[in-house]
Amino acid sequence: MIEIDKVTKTFGAGDVAFTALRDVSVTIRENEFFTLLGPSGCGKTTLLRLIAGFEPPTIGAIRLSGRDITRLPPNQRPVNTVFQNYALFPHMSVAGNIAFGLEMLGKPKDEIAKTVDEMLRLVRMEELKHRKTSEISGGQQQRVALARALAPHPEVLLLDEPLSALDLKLRKEMQIELKRLQSETGITFVFVTHDQEEALTMSDRIAVMSGGRILQIGNPREIYERPSERFVANFIGESNFLNGQLSAGSVTLEAGGTFTVQPPQGVADGKVSVLIRPEHVTVAGTGAEGAALTATVENVVYSGEATVAHLKLKTGEAIKARASNLPGASGLLETGAQVGVSVAPGAVTVLVD
Amino acid sequence: MSEQAAYRPGELEAEAQAADNRSRWMLALPAVVIITLAAAGPLMVMVVYSFLTPGDYGNVVWKFSLEGWMNTLVQRDIFDDTLIWADAHLSIFWRSFSLSLITTVLTLIFGVPTAWFIATQPPGKREFWLFLITVPFWTNLLVRTIAIQELLRSEGVINLVLLKLGIIDAPIQMMFTNFAIGFGMTYVYLPLMVLPVYAAVDKLDFRLVEAAHDLYAGRWTAFRRVILPLIKPGIIAGSILVFIPSLGAYVTPRVLGGGKNLMFGNLIELQFGQGRNWPLGAALSLMLMAAVMIALMWYVRVTSREQSDG
Ligand SMILES: Nc1ncnc2c1ncn2[C@@H]1O[C@H](COP(=O)(O)OP(=O)(O)O)[C@@H](O)[C@H]1O
Ligand SMILES: [Mg+2]
Numbered sequence: 001m002i003e004i005d006k007v008t009k010t011f012g013a014g015d016v017a018f019t020a021l022r023d024v025s026v027t028i029r030e031n032e033f034f035t036l037l038g039p040s041g042c043g044k045t046t047l048l049r050l051i052a053g054f055e056p057p058t059i060g061a062i063r064l065s066g067r068d069i070t071r072l073p074p075n076q077r078p079v080n081t082v083f084q085n086y087a088l089f090p091h092m093s094v095a096g097n098i099a100f101g102l103e104m105l106g107k108p109k110d111e112i113a114k115t116v117d118e119m120l121r122l123v124r125m126e127e128l129k130h131r132k133t134s135e136i137s138g139g140q141q142q143r144v145a146l147a148r149a150l151a152p153h154p155e156v157l158l159l160d161e162p163l164s165a166l167d168l169k170l171r172k173e174m175q176i177e178l179k180r181l182q183s184e185t186g187i188t189f190v191f192v193t194h195d196q197e198e199a200l201t202m203s204d205r206i207a208v209m210s211g212g213r214i215l216q217i218g219n220p221r222e223i224y225e226r227p228s229e230r231f232v233a234n235f236i237g238e239s240n241f242l243n244g245q246l247s248a249g250s251v252t253l254e255a256g257g258t259f260t261v262q263p264p265q266g267v268a269d270g271k272v273s274v275l276i277r278p279e280h281v282t283v284a285g286t287g288a289e290g291a292a293l294t295a296t297v298e299n300v301v302y303s304g305e306a307t308v309a310h311l312k313l314k315t316g317e318a319i320k321a322r323a324s325n326l327p328g329a330s331g332l333l334e335t336g337a338q339v340g341v342s343v344a345p346g347a348v349t350v351l352v353d
Numbered sequence: 354m355s356e357q358a359a360y361r362p363g364e365l366e367a368e369a370q371a372a373d374n375r376s377r378w379m380l381a382l383p384a385v386v387i388i389t390l391a392a393a394g395p396l397m398v399m400v401v402y403s404f405l406t407p408g409d410y411g412n413v414v415w416k417f418s419l420e421g422w423m424n425t426l427v428q429r430d431i432f433d434d435t436l437i438w439a440d441a442h443l444s445i446f447w448r449s450f451s452l453s454l455i456t457t458v459l460t461l462i463f464g465v466p467t468a469w470f471i472a473t474q475p476p477g478k479r480e481f482w483l484f485l486i487t488v489p490f491w492t493n494l495l496v497r498t499i500a501i502q503e504l505l506r507s508e509g510v511i512n513l514v515l516l517k518l519g520i521i522d523a524p525i526q527m528m529f530t531n532f533a534i535g536f537g538m539t540y541v542y543l544p545l546m547v548l549p550v551y552a553a554v555d556k557l558d559f560r561l562v563e564a565a566h567d568l569y570a571g572r573w574t575a576f577r578r579v580i581l582p583l584i585k586p587g588i589i590a591g592s593i594l595v596f597i598p599s600l601g602a603y604v605t606p607r608v609l610g611g612g613k614n615l616m617f618g619n620l621i622e623l624q625f626g627q628g629r630n631w632p633l634g635a636a637l638s639l640m641l642m643a644a645v646m647i648a649l650m651w652y653v654r655v656t657s658r659e660q661s662d663g
Contacts (some may be wrong), residue, residue, distance in 0.1 A: 054563055074566040086563040092583045099577075101568035150571065 002028040002051060002156060004176070007060030009046055009212075016325070021057075022212045028156075028190060029205075033182050036190045037199040038209030039235070044192045045084070045191040047090040048158045051190065053077050064155065080149035083264050084160040086141045086310075088133040095120070101152040122181065139170045150181065156188045163198065175202055191293045196236045200224060225277075228264055230353045233275045240281065240319045241351075246272045251348055255313040257292030259348040272350050278322035280347035283309050283333060284340040293341040295319065300333050309333055311341060318337045378611050403635035412631045421632025425640055429611035442620065449617040452535055452606075453599035457546075459539040460595045464546030465588065471547070472554035483551070494541065498608045501537045502528065505609070529611035537605040541596065553587025589656050597645050617641055 009021040020043045028034045036044045041142075049055045051062060053074035061070045069077055080101065088097050088219045098119050120126045123143040128136055128149065133144060142162060150159055159178075163171045178204055182189045193199050199206050200220040207217045208231075216228045227233035244251040247269045252258045261274070267268075295311035298318075309321045321341065333339065403421045405413040428439045471482040491495055504510050505527040512524040527533050557580065565575040581588075603618035610616065615623070621641070624634030 054566075074563070075569045075571055081564070081567045081568075082380035082435060083560060083564060085560065087558070087560045089561060089579060100565070148568070230462055321488070328640075 001030050001065055002046070002190070003061075003063040004028075004051070005061040005127075007047075007050065007057045007062065009050060009055065010058045020212050021050070024060075024212075024214055026207055026214055026217060028188060029188075031186050031188055033179070033189045033202060035190065035202045035203035035206045036195060036209055037193055037196060037198045037206050037235075040194055042209045043212040044194075045160055046191065046212075048081070048160050048192055051156070052079055052081050052158055068108040075277075078155040080144075080152060080154040080157055082145045082149045082157065082162045084162070086162070087144040088141055088144055088148070090132075091135055092133070094125065094131050094133060094136070095127070095150045097133060097144055097321055098151050102146065105152055115151055119151045122146065122150070122184070123147045123177075139166055139174070142166065142174065146178075146181070149185070150185060153185070154187065157189060159189060159191045161192050161194070164193070164195070178202065200236070208235060210235075226264075226349055227275060228352050230273065230275075230351050233349075233351065238278045238320065238322065240275065240276045241276060241312075242274050243315075244272055244274050244320065244348075246270060251350060253293070255293050255315045256319055257322055258342065259292075259343065260346075261348050261350050263350040264352055267350055267352060270324060273353065275349040276309060276319070276343055276347055278320040279306075280344040281312070281314060281319060281321035282323065282342045282344070283321045284342055290341060292317075295339055295341050297333050297335055297337045297339060299335065311339070313341075391637070399635045399638055403632050403639060405632050407630045407632055409629070411625070411631060413631050418632065421630070424630070424633045425636050445617060445620050447617050448531065448614065449600055452531060452538065452616065453596050454600075455535050456538040456542060456599045457592050457596045459535065460543050460546035461588070461592065462538070464543055464591060465550055467543075468547045468550035468587075469554055472551050473559075483548075484546050488546060489541075494604050495608070497541065498537055498605050498621075501533075501540060502608060505533050505536065529614060531610075531614060532608040532614070534606045534614060537609045538599055538602055542595040543606055545594040545598075549594065550584060550587040551592040553584040553590075554628065557583055585656065587660040593649060593652065596648070600645060601641055 004024055006026045007021055007045050008019065010017055010019045012018055024043075024047065034048060038044055046055070050057050053069070053072055054209050056071060061068055063069065064079070066075070066148075067187055089100065092100070095116050098116045099112050099352060102115055107115070116129075117126070120129055123146055125140060125143050125147065128140060136144070142165070146162070162178075163174050166174060175198060178189070191199075191202065200223075201312045203220055205217060205219050208215045208223060208227075210231055216223060216232050218226070223232065233239045233241075242253050242255060244253040246261070246263055246267065249263070250260050251272065251274055253274070255353055262332075263272075293313060295313050297309060298312050299310040301308045301310070304325070306322050309323075311319050312322060313319055315332065319341065372460065386403065402413055404417055404419070405415040406418040406420070408414050423436075424439065425442060426439055427436045429435070430437055469488070471479055471486070474482060502509070506512075507524040507528070509527075511527070512521070515521045527536075561579055561583070562575055565579040570578060601618045602616055603622060606614060606616040607619055610619075617637070621634050621637045624630045624637065629635070
């Protein structure tokens with residue numbers, strides 16, 4: 001278990017001081033696949049470096065399994081890192097790289113040899129054992145970096161955008177591979193990505209970061225379906241934002257229709273903005289039963305497995321409706337047509353902002 | 354070109370290739386001329402001279418002789434004409450070799466941390482430090498050596514300060530010792546070590562050092578297992594750049610070593626000057642060159658073997 005306790009990190013001093021992390025607190029559980037998700041520059045790498053011990057926090061404490069490791073140098077922490085650029089030792093072979101951590105821990109020779117072979121098998125790289133790291137492909141380097149970090153069997157594995165340099169197909173394969181490795185080894189994974197889809201498919205829990213803060217922590221379903229802020233909703237998936245009036249547990253949209261909601265804490269009755277995911281919005285004929293709103297069709301975009309209709313409500317607000325394409329169905333919507341719009345029950349989420 | 358009508362495939366290409374080769378030779382010509390005149394030519398003169406007989410007032414007499422080569426290692430006893438080892442020469446060889454080695458080691462000890470320090474400064478400040486390191490290059494070697502003499506001599510700065518502080522009662526004799534030569538050569542050749550090592554450290558990816566610490570390496574182990582192997586090319590280049598000119602150093606041993614503590618370069622100079630034995634001088638020069646080449650090959654082989662082991 002890793003506890004990040006009110007950590008602030010400021011680089012530089014005076015005029016050039018830059019605060020990369022602001023009062024960040026999070027508890028990462030044992031054996032968890034925990035993901036830090038956020039746009040570039042939001043402080044994900046900085047938080048990883050603090051956990052690894054490459055930098056001390058300016059304020060706050062970091063505890064590992066209850067032990068305060070805030071000032072412990074990196075070589076004394078049972079934490080290993082898969083670096084974004086892999087940082088493989090160019091003067092050592094694949095096997096030499098994987099053996100390095102074990103040698104530093106003073107493990108006996110035969111045990112090292114055994115673990116190295118085991119790791120090579122785990123990442124499916126047995127044939128390339130004696131290759132130089134400069135003579136293997138990016139995907140293979142990525143696996144070696146993974147094997148090198150896993151070999152000493154750390155309590156925590158930190159992965160800094162390990163898949164971002166790979167092409168799409170390889171990335172999908174490695175996503176599955178990483179999940180397999182995590183469940184096989186039982187090691188806590190702290191995974192950094194700026195790819196929301198990757199975060200949703202792989203994580204037990206996700207922390208969404210922006211501007212050096214953690215905005216929301218939750219499992220993928222909570223993050224996707226109940227984002228607390230507009231930023232989170234916008235960063236993850238497609239969103240419709242509408243204005244409405246909250247009173248006594250239900251929201252009446254300006255564009256019409258009243259929906260039962262579970263408002264988050266700290267949101268008072270009154271004007272609010274709400275989120276509705278496009279796939280929870282259905283286009284129906286005008287006056288169709290359950291169609292709470294009416295709209296004009298602005299544009300229809302076909303994208304293979306789904307069709308997205310861009311609609312304009314009578315308030316002028318834009319709303320997107322996304323529907324899976326069924327075999328043989330022809331496009332019924334025409335630009336400029338008046339349509340009814342229905343929203344799935346429970347699909348309206350009140351945002352904090 | 355016999356079949357004019359249909360040119361065979363490949364003919365045009367061959368023609369173009371030939372023209373290309375010709376123009377390449379033309380381009381290389383100045384370099385070939387300079388290398389012949391400046392390097393190969395004098396070398397041939399030396400080889401020929403080393404097999405001739407010394408003239409009475411210097412120069413050579415065109416008569417074949419092996420005396421020049423023999424005299425590098427042995428000499429004839431003046432009384433009974435037997436051959437004995439040329440002890441003076443051997444001690445000079447040994448002094449040259451050991452002082453050059455010591456100079457190389459000293460420049461390593463002082464140069465590597467200096468290079469490291471400069472390379473880890475913020476980019477704006479590096480130029481300043483590099484500038485300081487290279488300033489001595491722009492000053493005449495003789496002037497710098499005499500400045501060192503000012504430091505070392507009996508009434509020099511070091512002795513005066515030590516006397517004033519009461520650390521010593523009488524001045525220490527530092528001039529005209531091996532220490533003085535080693536001190537002077539280390540000073541003179543230090544930049545030749547610092548610059549290549551700086552270039553290597555500058556290229557070093559510090560994320561690899563972090564990776565080593567992440568994998569439980571302490572400072573010293575990270576240095577030995579990751580940093581050292583990666584900056585080794587710079588260290589090798591620096592060592593070669595210091596060791597080779599040290600072996601043939603002439604000005605510094607002459608000024609700081611006086612007449613007694615000769616080094617290889619001074620011995621050679623002596624044969625062409627007062628010694629009036631040009632064949633011996635030529636033979637000694639070629640010997641020095643051969644020694645340098647053997648040392649180089651050995652060094653490169655040993656270090657590159659270690660590299661592939663790691
Ligand atoms: N050593 C440093 N000195 C100054 N600023 C830094 C340093 N490291 C990171 N930063 C700044 O902190 C912010 C967060 O960086 P980082 O954690 O690398 O973001 P991310 O990994 O989320 O893209 C960036 O604006 C970056 O410029
Ligand atoms: Mg980053």
